[in-house]
Amino acid sequence: MNKRILVTGGCGFIGSEFVRQGTQRGYKITVVDNLTYAGDYARIKSVEENISFYKADITNREFMEHIFNKEKPQIVIHMAAESHVDRSILDATPFIETNIRGTQVLLDVSKHYGIEKFINMSTDEVYGEISDGQFEETSPLSPNSPYSVSKAAADMLGRAYWRTYGLPVITVRPSNNYGSWQYPEKLAPVVILKGLNEERIPVYGKGTNVREWLFVSDCVEAIFLVVEQGRIGEIYNVGSGQEKKNIDVVQAILGLLGKSEGLIEFVKDRLGHDLRYSLNSAKIENELDWKAKVSFEEGIEWTVKWYVNNMDWVKDKVDYLHKYWERVYAKDFS
Numbered sequence: 001m002n003k004r005i006l007v008t009g010g011c012g013f014i015g016s017e018f019v020r021q022g023t024q025r026g027y028k029i030t031v032v033d034n035l036t037y038a039g040d041y042a043r044i045k046s047v048e049e050n051i052s053f054y055k056a057d058i059t060n061r062e063f064m065e066h067i068f069n070k071e072k073p074q075i076v077i078h079m080a081a082e083s084h085v086d087r088s089i090l091d092a093t094p095f096i097e098t099n100i101r102g103t104q105v106l107l108d109v110s111k112h113y114g115i116e117k118f119i120n121m122s123t124d125e126v127y128g129e130i131s132d133g134q135f136e137e138t139s140p141l142s143p144n145s146p147y148s149v150s151k152a153a154a155d156m157l158g159r160a161y162w163r164t165y166g167l168p169v170i171t172v173r174p175s176n177n178y179g180s181w182q183y184p185e186k187l188a189p190v191v192i193l194k195g196l197n198e199e200r201i202p203v204y205g206k207g208t209n210v211r212e213w214l215f216v217s218d219c220v221e222a223i224f225l226v227v228e229q230g231r232i233g234e235i236y237n238v239g240s241g242q243e244k245k246n247i248d249v250v251q252a253i254l255g256l257l258g259k260s261e262g263l264i265e266f267v268k269d270r271l272g273h274d275l276r277y278s279l280n281s282a283k284i285e286n287e288l289d290w291k292a293k294v295s296f297e298e299g300i301e302w303t304v305k306w307y308v309n310n311m312d313w314v315k316d317k318v319d320y321l322h323k324y325w326e327r328v329y330a331k332d333f334s
């Protein structure tokens with residue numbers, strides 16, 4: 001125990017859950033995050049005495065070398081990314097820069113310094129959509145959005161650094177996460193925020209797209225198992241098996257808030273909108289004895305309560321979001 005872990009994107013939604021759990025588990029954690037609109041130090045403030053923090057951009061090689069020199073990490077958890085599909089449709093540029101070039105810089109610096117494990121945080125979206133059945137780790141990559149293409153490219157870079165240089169890379173591909181501290185541009189917090197304010201809730205297309213909902217603490221537990229027991233060079237799908245249509249997610253949240261379904265507004269669909277994601281997670285379940293513990297019903301109730309009790313954190317983001325929403329709902333991509 002007490003290994004030194006460097007976490008990129010540790011001020012993000014999933015990264016901060018990893019940092020909070022990691023300090024409890026006794027790891028020595030270094031956080032690297034350049035605090036984009038989606039990053040917020042408040043998410044890890046509660047554990048700040050037990051970590052070191054660098055406000056640094058992963059594309060800045062010199063700064064990364066300085067941090068590796070100083071902190072000497074044994075394990076790298078690479079979660080920093082531009083993570084929102086709608087934004088990648090508005091402008092792919094930062095996605096290419098951070099998700100592809102940033103990943104390459106980090107792989108290269110990790111190769112130079114020598115580490116025990118590099119965990120590359122990928123996503124179910126790299127497989128594309130599937131109308132029936134499930135994606136296995138061996139399924140071909142067929143990404144459809146600029147976001148998922150940038151993530152697939154990062155996976156391929158990880159593969160190349162393992163195969164070519166023997167860098168000990170492991171790739172994890174989780175499904176849709178939800179829980180506390182998620183930036184309110186993603187479906188669950190958008191519905192909670194707008195529902196509480198009795199604003200119209202935009203459901204893309206007919207609301208029939210299906211996602212596999214994974215509670216963030218379950219996702220992070222899976223990543224710790226991969227840190228401790230995952231096999232080098234492997235890929236692990238991490239899904240909960242709890243598939244829901246978007247409209248069912250929206251209705252469940254409105255029910256918990258006690259708000260009317262009349263708030264729902266069906267709007268123009270997301271361009272290239274993937275119909276359904278579904279992961280076969282038997283590999284991580286059998287090899288590492290992981291299974292999602294939190295049911296959707298339990299997790300979403302807990303999440304709604306968290307947002308109701310933490311509206312001050314969300315309110316801070318709203319001015320910025322309104323400008324973004326004007327663009328994203330207009331679906332003007334000229």
Ligand code: NAD
Nearest residue numbers: 009011012013014034035036038039057058080081083177
């Ligand atoms: P997030 O957007 O909440 O957090 C991303 C973090 O990365 C932010 O703190 C941001 O400041 C930081 N960051 C962005 N660009 C950076 C750069 N150039 N240098 C340093 N830091 C930078 O994202 P999230 O939802 O927590 O996702 C974390 C990871 O998990 C991402 O790699 C994402 O692709 C992947 N993922 C997310 C989900 C999900 O449902 N949220 C599901 C599967 C995989």
Ligand code: TDX
Nearest residue numbers: 083084085123125176185186187190202203204209246
């Ligand atoms: O306002 C909305 N209305 C709506 O109908 C929003 C924000 C979303 N949606 C739909 C689009 C999707 O079908 O809800 C579904 C979920 O959307 P997002 O929360 O944007 O997530 P998704 O596009 O599925 O991607 C998420 O899961 C995989 C994360 O954002 C990615 O980082 C992760 O890789």
